[in-house]
Amino acid sequence: MRHFTSVNQERAASEGRHYRVPPRGAAEAGPASGDLTQDRLFQWIAADYSSLSRQLQAIARYLEQNRGQMMLARINDVAAACDVHPSAVVRFAKRFGLSGFAALKAMFKEQFRIQGQSDANSSGITPASLRPASRVVAASRASLLDLDMRFDEDGFQNAVGLLSRAERVYLLGLDGSLPVASYLASALQRTARQVVLVTELGGVHRNLMRSASSQDTIVAISRAPYGSDTEICVLEAHRRGACVVALVDSRLSPLASLAAASLVVRETKAFPFAITSTLCVCEALVAALASVTLADGSAFDKPRPADMVIS
Template structure:
């Protein structure tokens, strides 16, 4: 094992050939910690950009991962494939009947960039952003795990206090979730880190509380720090992120995955906001049901 880690060019032990994209992603998650550094980059790309694998060339993936194409081949062989083409085939088979806006968008963007002589009108830029946003929502609808979502809602229902953290791009989603949750009778706290006070704002977290962390690649160190504090204090954690390989996901009690559409290197937040809204509505519904049950069990005539 140690020798193969030092010499990644050597063939890896034969692995069982995954029969589906879902199975491959499970295998990648299970073996991620043992992968060499370059293969970890490929693993992160594959899990976060699964919709693109079927259309990207090996050189495209290598460039985005900042590795040589041979590393992509070694990665494929590590998980039981003869090479990249065989691994790519299972992605193509999985999405044969699902031509998503993401794929069409990628092709259109490449044509726009290649045609430097053509000036892109503002309305075209607007529609590209709209299409990218729609693609993220479509993917969220397709990939949302029902069981995990139910688990996330129950974590919210049972929590005494709910702390929400998100930094930089994720702060808007964290603030929106706090605003929504404040319409319930739960005690809600925004961990803003004002003045660098993340540790101080997390000091009162208790085992019966829930910390919700929203973070996407390249992942906020502040959010990761808050999740570590929650874990140390034995509080529950709900993580909203873009990959099961996210450093925040390892300590989470539930992980909700969101992969936003991207236009001109600017990622949307619409799917994340939609998921936050869905969590609030599901929580409010559960809380009202509990209130109805309480009222039904009380005899106000006595």
């Protein structure tokens, strides 16, 4: 088996850049090696996630979900949050070509410097000085800006294609995702396909997936802490050949590996149950699907309640 550093060197060479291998025992200082950026790091993590140990997977999930806090994090805090020894955090950094935790932290600091301050900070307004409603608006605005900056256009177009070709669309309103799934159900019933809103009412949601086929598309919305019902339903539908469109909070989500199209949407952590960015992506999906539907000569104006099933 090739050493992981060799794989990194090959990747770097294919991208036309020089990859510096930190010498053994090098001090934890300076920025990340070569041109390694935050986005590239998480792409590598997603690609190699299944091969990581349980401890390194826990660290990977923590980094993915706490990007904004990493520039101020201490190694002991990260280790405690992941229930690992601090040496595991250093081992994680070196696993991905960095000299240690300081280099990992420096990379997040550099990313923050490049992105600049949020609109609130730029105007001299601090979160503490805002009214509660204004804090929510400011946090939601920041979440939408992050969504716009990291938007996956290829994944989005893939999702639109899967929805437009589906004979039936199952919308999983499970594990706290019912508000978003309900919006999609209301909007998508205007299209020329059957829409099935799957809820936990009656406890038949798992059995309902047995009717899914290769002609259908499943839309699943999931974020940490991940619920089991959504994953079980997706597994059953995937086993029956249905395509899965997943809206997840991380590339490391259990659903990401099962999805034919996955879109990463990170909500603000300023307050619980935020769905602003997730709804924005859903609105964009509906708008894009409307364009495809109208181009096909189908109607996209009046609701089709007869074609909507709520379970």
